[in-house]
Structure formats: structure tokens, C-alpha cells
Amino acid sequence: MSSRHEKEKGVNVQVLLRCRPFSEEELRNNAPQVVTCNEYHREVSVTQNIAGKHIDRVFTFDKVFGPNAQQKDLYEQAVIPIVNEVLEGFNCTIFAYGQTGTGKTYTMEGECKRSKSGPNGELPPEAGVIPRAIKQIFDTLESQNAEYSVKVTFLELYNEEITDLLAPEEISKVALEDKQKKQLPLMEDGKGGVLVRGLEEEIVTSASEIFTLLERGSAKRRTAETLLNKQSRETTPEGEELIKCGKLNLVDLAGSENISRSGAREGRAREAGEINKSLLTLGRVINALVEHLGHIPYRDSKLTRLLRDSLGGRTKTCIIATVSPAVHCLEETLSTLDYAHRAKNIKNKPEVNQKMMKSTLIKDLYGEIERLKAEVYAAREKNGVYIPKERYYQEESERKAMADQIEQMGMTIENHQKQIEELQAKYDYQVQQCFDLGNKLDATQKDLNLTSKLLANTEDNLKQCQFSLKERDFIISEQKKAAREDKLNADNRLTVNSFQTDLSQQLLTLCSSLGASVSRQNEHLQCVENLCNSFLQVHDKASVELKQKVNSSRALYVSHFEAVQNVVRLHKAGSNAALQELSALTSSNSQSIEEFLSAEANEAKKVLDDLQETLISQQGEMAHLARELRQEQSRSEAEKLIADMTSLVSDCMRRQKEMVDAKLDDLSDSATGNKLFLDGYVSTIDGITTDLKRKWQDSFMQTESNFKDNADFSAAKHCRMELLLQKCVNSADTALEQWQRTQESLNDMGNQHASTIGSHVRNMWYNNEQHDAEIESAKVMVEDDIKENSEDLIRWFDGLSKQEKLSVSKILATSRTHSETLENLGSDHSQQDYEPTGTTPVRCEPDIPSKGTIESLRAMPMDALQEEFRENNSYESFHVKEPKPSLIPRAPLSQIN
Ligand SMILES: Nc1ncnc2c1ncn2[C@@H]1O[C@H](COP(=O)(O)OP(=O)(O)OP(=O)(O)O)[C@@H](O)[C@H]1O
Incomplete structure (x- = not known):
């Protein structure tokens, strides 16, 4: 049930993080620690304060191994299940990734890579993933008392050249001499995988045999990536016909640091450049897979071609990212952590290799023997021709098909290029339009703001007008009131x-x-x-x-x-x-x-x-x-x-x-x-x-x-x-x-x-x-x-x-004038007493309205009335009746009607 689910949805690449302890030199220099591991929470935090810049980042991985973790711990917790799956018939890959000196080789091979298992089959505590995996495979196969065969390949990828580390001595000598001419080519296996053509496969029957082979191969190693591949074919105990076939790839990658920072010069720089190319392509492949891009650039380097099935294919993959705790590696550590964290999102769709019937396998093997015999026969009979005709025609037709395919792909690329150009032009046009629209939007926004201000002003004016109208109404009504006349x-x-x-x-x-x-x-x-x-x-x-x-x-x-x-x-x-x-x-x-x-x-x-x-x-x-x-x-x-x-x-x-x-x-x-x-x-x-x-x-x-x-x-x-x-x-x-x-x-x-x-x-x-x-x-x-x-x-x-x-x-x-005026004033005032002359007519009371009557007829002063009105009706609490918004656009403050 679960395997079907896995098959449908895919399984994420498993990413482990291992932080090595401080080296002796780092301890001597008192190098500050910037990486702390929380194995329980599976978290790694990087904290540092450099020149006021504070770095505090936390990464979560599938498993985290701190500086105190032993080889045994890592193996037991992370690798045993993978090896078990290989024995179940899955293809699995384990590769170590990290900066130089962070413990990739230590993790994969261990300190005692030449030591074989002891007399009791015990491995030393420093043994890494490879010897432990080999031991586990043979122990399991032997304990199951089953028929099995184990094949080993061991290759080195250096400067984009593949070297067979298990090739016999005399052949490898020739190969070394004609290294440039006779490189091992990579071929598609037709099932989505990649084969190294002509790669020596050694059949081994015990772990010690593998150790000898590895020792021999390691002596030929230069540096860089090595890929150990063990294929085990296992038949279940007597009587059963099914055969399980699993493959385990163990990869020790080169240091991940940037070439410019590695300080490499000339030959070493070219070497570093090639290594960089492999690792850069690996990074691009990981990015493309994580971002689900249509094109995954596997073909850009041999490393990614070899690992194609492990990255987004049918193989179960485990990446062991290694980091140093010291501050001087901070930049590379962050880069490794980012890289590994991204790789967590890659999904593979692991499949158990087809279980074959024993008879079918025998039939296949016979067919293979026949094919090889025909090849040998053709080689003996016809000088210069080394393959049978059918094979030659087949290969020729394959080549043609591939050439056609290449041509087609070229055309497709051209078309894509054109499409990209068109899209770019459209994109530019859209950007321009966006820019224009943005400008228009800004202008409209400004107009809107202006109009809203004018509207507010107009509303205010309207309110004022209505208020004064009401005020006048009140004054008029007040003036009409005559009831107060008598009292007044x-x-x-x-x-x-x-x-x-x-x-x-x-x-x-x-x-x-x-x-x-x-x-x-x-x-x-x-x-x-x-x-x-x-x-x-x-x-x-x-x-x-x-x-x-x-x-x-x-x-x-x-x-x-x-x-x-x-x-x-x-x-x-x-x-x-x-x-x-x-x-x-x-x-x-x-x-x-x-x-x-x-x-x-x-x-x-x-x-x-x-x-x-x-x-x-x-x-x-x-x-x-x-x-x-x-x-x-x-x-x-x-x-x-x-x-x-x-x-x-x-x-x-x-x-x-x-x-x-x-x-x-x-x-x-x-x-x-x-x-x-x-x-x-x-x-x-x-x-x-x-x-x-x-x-x-x-x-x-x-x-x-x-x-x-x-x-x-x-x-x-x-x-x-x-x-x-x-x-x-x-x-x-x-x-x-x-x-x-x-x-x-x-x-x-x-x-x-x-x-x-x-x-x-x-x-x-x-x-x-x-x-x-x-x-x-x-x-x-x-x-x-x-x-x-x-x-x-x-x-x-x-x-x-x-x-x-x-x-x-x-x-x-x-x-003088003043004194005269004063005298006049004095004399004027002294004539205040009225003396009747008899010439003045007798005063009579005319029937005219008295001053009081006239005053009473006069209305209350306007100011008093206004004051009274405003006391009773405040302008703030006065509400304008919402006029119906006119649909005809009008200039602000223009009169209605
Ligand atoms: N977990 C660990 N515990 C103890 N020692 C370690 C650990 N990891 C690494 N070392 C020590 O650090 C040194 C460098 O390790 P190693 O050679 O494995 O690094 P590397 O990443 O493989 O470097 P390169 O990329 O150059 O191959 C070795 O001396 C090794 O013993």
C-alpha cells in the first residue's frame, strides 16, 4: 500500500547533516564556533555577528549528526535502512557533499579505509559508510543462506574524464598512456539510466574481496569524485524462482568550495574548474528539480549524467552534507546548508527492480553468451571488423536516429529561442503598458483627490446657505410676532x-x-x-x-x-x-x-x-x-x-x-x-x-x-x-x-x-x-x-x-478764545431757566404715536434675532439634506438652476 503511494507521489531525497569536531589547528587557533546542532530536533543553527551584521539561521534536515556523533551512530541511524532497501531490490545512492576538509571521505570511507574486517569480522570504530555497507550486505546475504552474486564497479570522475579504478593493471597502463584517446564513454541504457561502456565489473564473493579491490582502486585515485557501485543479485532460498536485484551507489564528491576562493592556480585551476562544472551542474540540476522546471540539465556534466537516476529518477537517494563548526568556514557552511536544504525537496520515484524468474534470467544469460560468442567469432574471422553485422546496422541506425533527434532538437531549440524572443518583446510591451497605465492611474488619482476636495467645499457652502436660509426664516417669523407690543x-x-x-x-x-x-x-x-x-x-x-x-x-x-x-x-x-x-x-x-x-x-x-x-x-x-x-x-x-x-x-x-x-x-x-x-x-x-x-x-x-x-x-x-x-x-x-x-x-x-x-x-x-x-x-x-x-x-x-x-x-x-468760549459757555448755562415770553403758542398734546409706540412697532434688532437663532440652532449640529447627486457633471460652486 505504502510502496504504491510512494510510487505515485514520489519520495523526497533524504538529507543528513554532519558537523565535524574542531580540528587540532582550529583548537590551537581558538576558532569561534558558529554551528550548533540539535540532533533531537534535527536542527542546525548558524549564529554569528560580523561587523554589526547578525547572522542567525536555522535549518532542519532529516537527520542531524553533531561533532560527537560516531561513525557507528551515523551508519546505524541513517545507512542501515538504505542497505536493507538495496537488498530488497531497490537502487540506492548515498553521496557526501561539503567543503574540503569537512569529513566527506571520513564519513564515506573512514580513517581505516585499508583495514579489512578483523578476525571476528569486526570493523574498527573509525570505519565509514562504505566498509560498513559492504559488511552488512555480505552478513545479510550469508545469514539468509541464499544464493547471491555481488558485482562491484569502482570509477573516478576527474576533469570530466571517467577512469576505471578496477581495470586490470596492463589495460589501465595502456589507458593511462592513451588516456586522451580512450576515455570511457557514457551511454543511455534505454531505460532512462546511464551506463559506462567498458567499465570493469568484478564479481565478488566476500567482503574482504571488495576491500582488496577498493584498496587497489584507491591507489589509482587522483582526487575528486569516486563512485562505488555494488550490485547484488540475490536469489531467495532453494525452490523459489524469483531473483531480486539491487544497486548501491556510494559517491564521495569533491570539495564544494567556490573555485575563486579555493586559491587554485593553472593546472589545479583547470581541474578545479572542471570539478566546479560538475558541482555547478549538480546544483543546477537540483534547482531545476526543486523548481519543477521542464528542462533538467543532466547532460551538462558527466557527474549529473551518472547520477541522473538518483536525482529525480527511480533510485532512492541520501545526501550526507558535511560542514565545519568553525567561523572561518562560515560562508561555505551557509552555502552547503542552503544547497542541502534545497535538495530536500527533490522527489524520486523509487521502484523495485523487476524481479526475474530464474529460468528467464538463464535464458537471458544464454542469449548474452551467444551474442558475445558471435562478437568473438566476427572478430576472429574478419580482420578489422569487431562487431557482427546486425549489431553494426543496429548501431548505425541508432546513430542516425540520434543525429535526426539532435537535428530535431536543434530546430526545437531555435523555435524555443524565437518563442523566447517573441515573449520577451511581449513582456517588454506589457511592462511599457503597465508603466503608462501606472502614470494614468496616478493622474486620475490626483484628479480624484482634487474633485473630492471641491465636493467637500461645495457641500460646506451648501450647508452654510441652508443654515442662513433657516436663520432668515426664523427672523421673519419672529418679526411677525406682535404679541409682545403692549408689554414693550x-x-x-x-x-x-x-x-x-x-x-x-x-x-x-x-x-x-x-x-x-x-x-x-x-x-x-x-x-x-x-x-x-x-x-x-x-x-x-x-x-x-x-x-x-x-x-x-x-x-x-x-x-x-x-x-x-x-x-x-x-x-x-x-x-x-x-x-x-x-x-x-x-x-x-x-x-x-x-x-x-x-x-x-x-x-x-x-x-x-x-x-x-x-x-x-x-x-x-x-x-x-x-x-x-x-x-x-x-x-x-x-x-x-x-x-x-x-x-x-x-x-x-x-x-x-x-x-x-x-x-x-x-x-x-x-x-x-x-x-x-x-x-x-x-x-x-x-x-x-x-x-x-x-x-x-x-x-x-x-x-x-x-x-x-x-x-x-x-x-x-x-x-x-x-x-x-x-x-x-x-x-x-x-x-x-x-x-x-x-x-x-x-x-x-x-x-x-x-x-x-x-x-x-x-x-x-x-x-x-x-x-x-x-x-x-x-x-x-x-x-x-x-x-x-x-x-x-x-x-x-x-x-x-x-x-x-x-x-x-x-x-x-x-x-484768549478759549477763555471767551468758556465765558460764553458759562453765560449759556446760566440762561437755563425758562422764562415765558408769551409769544410761544401753548403746548398741546398731538395725537401722534408715542416714541414707545413707535419703538414697539419696530421689530427686534436683527443682531439680537440672529443671536437668539444661533443659540438655539448650532451650525455644527445642522445637517444638510443630502441633495441628490446630479448625474450631469458641473463645475464646482456653479449655481443649481
Ligand atoms: N566526524 C569527524 N570526526 C573526527 N574527525 C573528523 C571528522 N570529520 C572529519 N574529520 C577529520 O578531518 C580531516 C579532513 O577530513 P576529510 O579528508 O574526510 O575531508 P574531506 O571533506 O573529504 O576533504 P576533501 O574534499 O579534501 O576530500 C581528516 O583528518 C579527518 O580525520
Whole structure:
């Protein structure tokens, strides 16, 4: 019953989720956990907070295995039922899907893939789905004591190439060499399934045989998807004729991560690209199946062609999705979970493989043997032809049919393409129409809003009109009411009488207060007049005083200004005289300096000439002395001569110094500016003189000592003295030259100084002239201004006083008229008592309606009536009778009729 139901409705692909524990490296790095598994509720939640972005997603699967789940647990809870179904004759597929390193191989093969079952047939705890399934199959078959045969195929799909991992060694070598040429092709089996043509099928009789085969095949594996296929055919115990046939596909897929994120390069990138192609196609197939699209792209990759029957076909499928709990795999984990969650919705329609009669199977097998024999025979007989004719024709016709089919499909695709284009155009047109309609709708909406506003306004107006109509009706009805006439008459009379008595009383009071007020006002007016007169007097006096003060201040100002001008003139004359004096003094100074310097130069020259002469004579005397000495004259004479010479030299120096000092005093008095220079010069002369003196003394001392010591050396000393004298002469010459140079520079300086002072004096004189002219012009301007201003001031005062007089006279006139008016008013009020003249006719009461009667005839005032109406009928509570909506469109506020 249930299997029929399954067959009709389909069975969902079973999806299990397994989350591996943290790896050692992740533990070392303290990687945060983002995946938590709730095995009981079969839920997996992913929680993470990255840069303010909160991820919190929960996925539900058919079974969930957390990091603590053991291989045995997963197998017992999820795989045992599947293997049982295989033994029942179903085709089943188990494949592992997930990111690299999340435990696909661990789940499918386990850590001990090479270990066979132990001596007691026990598997190690780390063994995965494949060894456990193999063991279960053989255990079951053996326990049932039934006849069975188990066939195994083992292939690897790598770079879209299928490799037979069970092919014999020599063939596989050739295959490896000619790998490109001899790939295993995929073929349709005609029943919707796909066959790998030429794939080696090994018949096995025990689990250990399979393990050996798997070990052999695994050695040839490169990577990527491997597909293990076990077919078991089982006959039920002796005597029964039916044969059950089930197939179990065990697939270990490649890592699901995105190629761009895998970091693969070149060859690896191509490999990853191909793997990606298989996985992308797998994803597209899953999507197409979930969304029930018409076209399922199985043919786009070999993986999906191989798994065609497992995805949306007649095979029962279980997907084991594997994830890592660590945060760094978060993106891939979410992608895997999405993928697996979507795959849950794929529906397969599993069918038990047709149970065959044993005899039929034998017949089929005989037929197969015959076919194979014919093939062998044909191969032996005819060189180059490897298949019998019938088979060749059959295949040829199949090929043609397929070519036709391809052509047809191409045409269909073209048609579909055209249809798609047409539909696209229609879709675009519809979108445009939608857009236009949307615009129109918006415009209409706006119009509607406007119209509704106008309608509301009109309704309001209508309500107002109806309200005022009703109000008028009320007023009219009120005015018609005459019943109140009598009462109103009496009331009015009473009011008039009381008003008359009140009026006469108040008139009396008014008269008395008026009299008092008139007398008070007269007093006030008198005061005002007095004040005005006194003000005028004071004002006249003040204006006369002010005029006098203005005139006197003008005169004072003019006299002061003249005094200032005189001072300026005096100052100018003084400064001019001082400047002239300064310039004369400067020129005389420079002249006297020049004269003095030239005189000094002459004198110095004379002194130096004297000195030179003296020195020359001294030289002569020295020569004479030497001669005399040579003639051994007395020592005392020589001493005397030396003393004379010394005194002569010192005399000369003293005289020269005295003269220089005297002239220096003069110079410092006349020009202090030159003092420094002359001081320097004097000090130089001093230095030279003292140097000379010192040198002279030194040489004299030396000569004397030498003379004392040894007379023989006197000649040599004499020569030395001569040399020294020559030096002295030279120094005197140098001093003379220096003196002349100094004189020249002094002259230049004096001239420069005199010219600078002269130009300075001229400038000052010119500035004085200019200041004088400016002061003169300023004086004229100021005088004019003062005159003008004072005249303006006086005029303004005159005008002001005239105006004031006028105002005062006006005030007086006004006060006079006022007092007259008051007097008239007083006299008018004093004539209040009526005295009959006899000329006035006698008063008679005419029969005319009294004021009260007329008042009573008058209706109540409109305002009072309106107020009364509005008190009784509020506008808010007033309801307009709904006018029947007119079907003729009207402009808002236009009048009806
Ligand atoms: N459930 C688990 N318990 C303990 N260790 C596990 C589990 N799952 C995986 N591992 C360990 O994680 C490592 C990677 O696992 P495995 O090689 O099976 O990943 P994979 O998804 O097959 O990777 P690939 O796509 O590269 O083949 C292995 O060392 C394995 O022992």
C-alpha cells in the first residue's frame, strides 16, 4: 500500500547533516564556533555577528549528526535502512557533499579505509559508510543462506574524464598512456539510466574481496569524485524462482568550495574548474528539480549524467552534507546548508527492480553468451571488423536516429529561442503598458483627490446657505410676532421717564462742575499767559547775550589766530636766522679746520724737517765722535755728547707733543666730531714717538753698556747707531706722509659735513616756507568758516526767536478764545431757566404715536434675532439634506438652476 503511494507521489531525497569536531589547528587557533546542532530536533543553527551584521539561521534536515556523533551512530541511524532497501531490490545512492576538509571521505570511507574486517569480522570504530555497507550486505546475504552474486564497479570522475579504478593493471597502463584517446564513454541504457561502456565489473564473493579491490582502486585515485557501485543479485532460498536485484551507489564528491576562493592556480585551476562544472551542474540540476522546471540539465556534466537516476529518477537517494563548526568556514557552511536544504525537496520515484524468474534470467544469460560468442567469432574471422553485422546496422541506425533527434532538437531549440524572443518583446510591451497605465492611474488619482476636495467645499457652502436660509426664516417669523407690543410699550415708557429724571439730575451736576472747571481753566490760562510773557523776556535777553558772546568769541578767535600767526612768523625768522648762522658756522668751521690742518701740516713738516736736519747733524756728529773715539778721546766727552743728543731728541719730542696737544684742544672745541679721529691720530703719533723713544733709549743703553764694556766694539756700535738713525728718519718720513693723508681725509670729511649741513638747512628753510603758506591759507579758510558759521547761528537764532514769538502769540490768542468760549459757555448755562415770553403758542398734546409706540412697532434688532437663532440652532449640529447627486457633471460652486 505504502510502496504504491510512494510510487505515485514520489519520495523526497533524504538529507543528513554532519558537523565535524574542531580540528587540532582550529583548537590551537581558538576558532569561534558558529554551528550548533540539535540532533533531537534535527536542527542546525548558524549564529554569528560580523561587523554589526547578525547572522542567525536555522535549518532542519532529516537527520542531524553533531561533532560527537560516531561513525557507528551515523551508519546505524541513517545507512542501515538504505542497505536493507538495496537488498530488497531497490537502487540506492548515498553521496557526501561539503567543503574540503569537512569529513566527506571520513564519513564515506573512514580513517581505516585499508583495514579489512578483523578476525571476528569486526570493523574498527573509525570505519565509514562504505566498509560498513559492504559488511552488512555480505552478513545479510550469508545469514539468509541464499544464493547471491555481488558485482562491484569502482570509477573516478576527474576533469570530466571517467577512469576505471578496477581495470586490470596492463589495460589501465595502456589507458593511462592513451588516456586522451580512450576515455570511457557514457551511454543511455534505454531505460532512462546511464551506463559506462567498458567499465570493469568484478564479481565478488566476500567482503574482504571488495576491500582488496577498493584498496587497489584507491591507489589509482587522483582526487575528486569516486563512485562505488555494488550490485547484488540475490536469489531467495532453494525452490523459489524469483531473483531480486539491487544497486548501491556510494559517491564521495569533491570539495564544494567556490573555485575563486579555493586559491587554485593553472593546472589545479583547470581541474578545479572542471570539478566546479560538475558541482555547478549538480546544483543546477537540483534547482531545476526543486523548481519543477521542464528542462533538467543532466547532460551538462558527466557527474549529473551518472547520477541522473538518483536525482529525480527511480533510485532512492541520501545526501550526507558535511560542514565545519568553525567561523572561518562560515560562508561555505551557509552555502552547503542552503544547497542541502534545497535538495530536500527533490522527489524520486523509487521502484523495485523487476524481479526475474530464474529460468528467464538463464535464458537471458544464454542469449548474452551467444551474442558475445558471435562478437568473438566476427572478430576472429574478419580482420578489422569487431562487431557482427546486425549489431553494426543496429548501431548505425541508432546513430542516425540520434543525429535526426539532435537535428530535431536543434530546430526545437531555435523555435524555443524565437518563442523566447517573441515573449520577451511581449513582456517588454506589457511592462511599457503597465508603466503608462501606472502614470494614468496616478493622474486620475490626483484628479480624484482634487474633485473630492471641491465636493467637500461645495457641500460646506451648501450647508452654510441652508443654515442662513433657516436663520432668515426664523427672523421673519419672529418679526411677525406682535404679541409682545403692549408689554414693550409699558417697558419703554418706564425707561423714558426714568431717563428724563436721570438726565435733569445729571445736567445740574454738569452745570456746577462746568462752572468750577471754567474758573479753574481761566486761572490756568492766566498762568500760561504769564509764563509765556516771562519766557519771551528771558528768551530775548538770552538771545541778545548769545549774539554778543558769539561776536566776542569770533573776535577772540581771530585775535588768537593772529597771535599764533605772529608766533609762527617769529619762529620762522628765528629758525631762518639760526639756520643761516649754522650754515655760516659750518662753512667757517670747515675753513678753519682746513686752515688749521694746513698750518699744522706745515708746522709738522717743519718739525720733521728740523728733526731730520738734527738727525743728519747728529749723524755727522756721530761720525765725528766715532772718529774722535777712534782717536780715543775721553770717555767723558762722549758721555756728554750722548746726553746732549738725548736731551735734543727728547726736547724735540716734547715740543712736538705740546704743539699737537695745544692744537688738539682747539680742534676739540671747534669740532667735536673730528675729536675721535684726531685722538686716534695723536695716539698713533704718540705711539710712534714713544716707540721711537723706547727704541732710542734701548739703543742708547745698549751703546753705553757696549761702550763701557769694550771700546773696540764702538765702531760697530756706531754703525748700528747710524742704522737706527736712518730708521728714525724713515719713520719720520712715514709719519709725515701719514699726517698729509690724514689732513686730506679731514678736509674731505669737513667738506662733506658742510655740504650735508647746507642741504639740511636749505630743506628746513623750504619746509618753513611751506608751513607758513599752509598756515596762511588755513587762517583764511578758518576765518571764512567762522564768519559763515556765526552768521548762520545768528540767523538761526533770529528765525527761532521769531517762531517762538509767533507760537507764544498763538498760544495767547488760543487761550484768549478759549477763555471767551468758556465765558460764553458759562453765560449759556446760566440762561437755563425758562422764562415765558408769551409769544410761544401753548403746548398741546398731538395725537401722534408715542416714541414707545413707535419703538414697539419696530421689530427686534436683527443682531439680537440672529443671536437668539444661533443659540438655539448650532451650525455644527445642522445637517444638510443630502441633495441628490446630479448625474450631469458641473463645475464646482456653479449655481443649481
Ligand atoms: N566526524 C569527524 N570526526 C573526527 N574527525 C573528523 C571528522 N570529520 C572529519 N574529520 C577529520 O578531518 C580531516 C579532513 O577530513 P576529510 O579528508 O574526510 O575531508 P574531506 O571533506 O573529504 O576533504 P576533501 O574534499 O579534501 O576530500 C581528516 O583528518 C579527518 O580525520
